[in-house]
Amino acid sequence: MSTHPTQARAPRRLWWALSALAAVACTGPGQPTPVSGTSAGSASGDGAAPVWQVRGPGGLAAIEPGTRDSALLSAQACSDCHEAQHRDWAQSRHALAWTNGIFQSEYRRKPRRWCVHCHAPLAPQVDEVEAEADGGALAEQGVSCAACHVRAGRILARSHHPDSPHDTQVAADFGGPSFCADCHQFSFPVFALDGHAERSTDFPMQATVSQFLAARRAGKVPWPAEATGPAEARDCRTCHARGEAGHAYQGAHEPAMLERALATSVCRDDQVIVVTVENRGAGHNVPTGDIHRHLVVRVWRSTAPEHLFEAFLGRRFEPDPSGGKRTTWDSTLAPAERRRYRVPVADLGGEPDEPVAIEARYVYVLDEHPRRSPGEPTYRVLYERRAPIEELSPCAP
Template identity: 30%
Template structure:
């Protein structure tokens, strides 16, 4: 796989989804507990040996669907229909990525092993071929051998740590990382880690004293309404007797990436006094998806929209396992 060259930091800073933005601006509300059957946190996370010294990181990870990739009731349920469920396990209970070529789909662990409980565990990304720990720093310590690895250089992370599992259409999943690769998102300074793991500065192990720049392991997810809303830039403009409401996908891949997810966005045109002039709805799902870098447009009839008119947006998100759709967007747009 071709790896994109590093981008100058100055260029990254110009982009909305910059990786160099302050941690405060980037860190959104922590993901909400799922409004469905999955637990808010993987129980037993303290059994991982890493938790003893990396408690913060491990607890963050324990709240992700990576941690739940095996125990996930939606996954376990979907295995029942499969003749060859073992063909599903590669990405849900993987062996370390270092066991395959960079960017390839990992091998699967033995599902009978107690260790399956931990889904996509620390070893998946961090365990090297010779038992060394791969990381971004390569700082010597007494607990384990650490190596500064190619895969952890920011410009390699997407290709070497994420895309191998996220680029395949399988089960209900759409391999959205293909969009990211085909449209050369890295040239725009975008990366999977840059958007999905918020930057932090902290000491990274028990009794460590050096404050390091790292990342939260709590993946930012579309189950967090504020994060989902950032998938688009929203605009409303006049076009003759119409008002066009535009949704530009700035997420680096199509939206959504899972069969069964639906975004229903209602738009209402109001005059300066708040009287409703027109209404419309945009539904986004895996068939009518928002293409990467594309703009979806909703047309409102607006022959009589005078100065001061506004568009009110309200968006609901439904996903497999949700009991009810969740509000993710409430916003007023000025007309341009």
């Protein structure tokens, strides 16, 4: 499958002009229209909203835990009995949801409450941010234990251990795809003049969960070897619930997850370099999630940078007359999809015997080389090689 003809060799000035359309207020919270195909009904099966669903779609409101008791809201308090789960969580992006440099660099430019609703989603956390721009001890916990496990002042879980001291609400669909969709599936918002999000549009901003559900229905999810049970019963946790106690919830910031998800291969077809990028291990599109994320493939010779070949795998956006933004172009990789780029060596310029540089990167931000560093990596290298054309392996027939 070849790339879109207008994207194969976009000059850098065009690339940046198009990329600028992707800029939005923050790195992305919320939840959209309800996700079909999830186990979203109540545990009793009466068709009511799930017990954990305490806010409407779109992340327009905070999550109300129904308590202000620090014994239930503090992740540190949870660690007294749940040490392994706390260790997992503490090294996850959930724990860093509010404090990570990429989010904070975006949020400081446009500090909108809508962003807080998924990066420090509990109502008491939002109150801290309203009182103090940088938040407080509770906000700094990001997506904490309570963000998932506390509703109506009770512990929420899939089951209740007989030795547990907690007043527990059991929900069979807790932690399923529709639960994850509360922050990982949502539409573009429309902001009022005062900066608050007044409604959601019909245009998806993040569609990670619906992408996964479509792939699961089509039998295209590349489940990890350790996956058990029928495919229709597997969910987001099957791939993402990692760590000692299954609470690390790793994603694109974890090198091992990227290595599992993406494969980059290079070969030579006579005097043409062929670069193939494949989504071999993710059950949703790659990249997914934050709208700034993209892949970039580059082929060049050092003495002729003006002949750089550069391909972009991501999304483009434009303002919609009805408010918010909408996607105008999407070259992300669906599960099991591969994208192949053919680069004639003659197009690269330079000397005939000069080595060729080849690189693929996963980029987390709009500009992989920002003027101000967010204090954490803005990209990860997926593949890099520098070699004479003759040293590249011939492509298979």
